[in-house]
Amino acid sequence: MSNRVTVRPATLQDCRTVWEWRNEQATREASFNTRYIPYEEHKGWFARRLTDPHSRIFMVANAQGRDAGYVRFDLVNQEATISVSIDSNERGKGYGTAAIKSASDLLLGTEPVHRVIAHIRRDNPASVAAFERAGFVLQGYTQFEGVDACEMVYGGKASAGARTNGAQEPG
Numbered sequence: 541m542s543n544r545v546t547v548r549p550a551t552l553q554d555c556r557t558v559w560e561w562r563n564e565q566a567t568r569e570a571s572f573n574t575r576y577i578p579y580e581e582h583k584g585w586f587a588r589r590l591t592d593p594h595s596r597i598f599m600v601a602n603a604q605g606r607d608a609g610y611v612r613f614d615l616v617n618q619e620a621t622i623s624v625s626i627d628s629n630e631r632g633k634g635y636g637t638a639a640i641k642s643a644s645d646l647l648l649g650t651e652p653v654h655r656v657i658a659h660i661r662r663d664n665p666a667s668v669a670a671f672e673r674a675g676f677v678l679q680g681y682t683q684f685e686g687v688d689a690c691e692m693v694y695g696g697k698a699s700a701g702a703r704t705n706g707a708q709e710p711g
């Protein structure tokens with residue numbers, strides 16, 4: 541099965557879709573903040589994020605052109621932290637790996653950012669595998685927001701040579 545994805549900046553029209561993905565059980569369990577987010581609260585947050593110069597949200601479409609997930613970056617001091625969620629019906633098809641790689645390459649190619657950092661719960665092996673397959677390199681283990689996590693990095697020296705591995709580029 542093809543795992544090609546396309547990536548585009550999110551708009552206000554994507555607000556509800558992103559909210560539904562964010563509150564899906566596995567995504568909540570994978571988050572450092574696991575609480576349910578009411579839609580009214582999400583709407584305000586999403587609108588602010590779309591205009592925040594330190595935030596980027598990308599929608600990811602699958603091989604059929606349907607929305608399959610999103611990738612979010614927080615930008616601080618020429619570094620970005622990444623979070624990702626793939627629609628529960630689209631998992632295990634390579635889209636997570638492709639989304640992480642495509643969105644990270646897009647960000648590194650278009651923004652003054654030299655590396656992308658992922659904080660992943662240690663109890664989320666699927667996510668660790670997806671980031672590894674996308675070319676992220678394990679930096680070490682840490683406590684992040686009180687939870688055992690690993691830190692993985694893409695770009696800069698950390699993944700030099702790794703960026704040609706992993707998922708296919710969007711086609």
Ligand SMILES: CC(C)(COP(=O)(O)OP(=O)(O)OC[C@H]1O[C@@H](n2cnc3c(N)ncnc32)[C@H](O)[C@@H]1OP(=O)(O)O)[C@@H](O)C(=O)NCCC(=O)NCCS
Pocket residue numbers: 566567570571623624625626627630631632633634635636637638659660661664665666667669670673
């Ligand atoms: C994590 C997530 C983004 C991965 O996306 P995906 O499309 O399912 O991932 P892929 O299909 O690209 O698979 C990635 C790898 O994980 C592996 N994997 C899947 N489930 C796994 C599990 N339970 N344990 C170990 N590896 C697993 C796959 O086999 C694949 O490796 P392979 O290509 O070597 O076979 C997706 O599962 C998701 O949205 N989960 C909920 C939210 C979340 O966890 N976000 C990340 C927070 S850091």
